[in-house]
Amino acid sequence: MPKNKDLPYRDCVGICVFxxxxxxxxxxxxxxxxxxxxxxxxxxxxxxxxxxxxxxxxAIRELYEETSIKHVSLLQEASDWLYYDFPDDIVKxxxxxKYKGQRQRWFAFRFEGDEEEIEVISPAKGKxxxxxxxxxxGDLTTTPDLIVPFKRDVxxxxxxxxxxxxx
Numbered sequence: 001m002p003k004n005k006d007l008p009y010r011d012c013v014g015i016c017v018f019x020x021x022x023x024x025x026x027x028x029x030x031x032x033x034x035x036x037x038x039x040x041x042x043x044x045x046x047x048x049x050x051x052x053x054x055x056x057x058x059a060i061r062e063l064y065e066e067t068s069i070k071h072v073s074l075l076q077e078a079s080d081w082l083y084y085d086f087p088d089d090i091v092k093x094x095x096x097x098k099y100k101g102q103r104q105r106w107f108a109f110r111f112e113g114d115e116e117e118i119e120v121i122s123p124a125k126g127k128x129x130x131x132x133x134x135x136x137x138g139d140l141t142t143t144p145d146l147i148v149p150f151k152r153d154v155x156x157x158x159x160x161x162x163x164x165x166x167x
Contacts, residue, residue: 011105028133073110144156
């Protein structure tokens with residue numbers, strides 16, 4: 001039995017940002033060896049919940065830290081926590097630390113700002129490390145096809161949770 005089965009899940013948030021045309025923000029992850037030349041290098045912002053932090057507060061913070069986006073309004077929160085496990089090879093390579101996967105709370109926001117505020121190369125005025133090298137607006141229903149396969153089930157649930165926002 002792989003050792004990661006005994007590890008806990010890391011509490012995180014996922015953020016789905018819609019523009020006025022009901023397209024979602026997706027970012028191209030900074031190149032990593034396992035994603036190089038992969039069609040699965042796009043994802044929506046996500047990140048950890050700090051100790052004592054509420055999920056909504058974490059979502060707003062993470063969104064800014066990764067994209068510099070500040071001007072949003074809350075549309076909806078997914079009703080359940082969504083889980084994914086890291087693949088055993090990633091755990092064995094020591095790339096994910098002390099967790100077997102992530103437990104995520106997802107939020108949908110409406111982007112209310114000007115696109116010029118979006119900055120992924122030097123996010124949050126350079127105060128946070130770069131996580132994306134590019135970004136674009138896309139169709140919510142295509143996001144599961146763009147994410148690494150081990151996160152695909154979560155993205156399919158995110159689409160189901162927020163599809164009512166684009167219909």
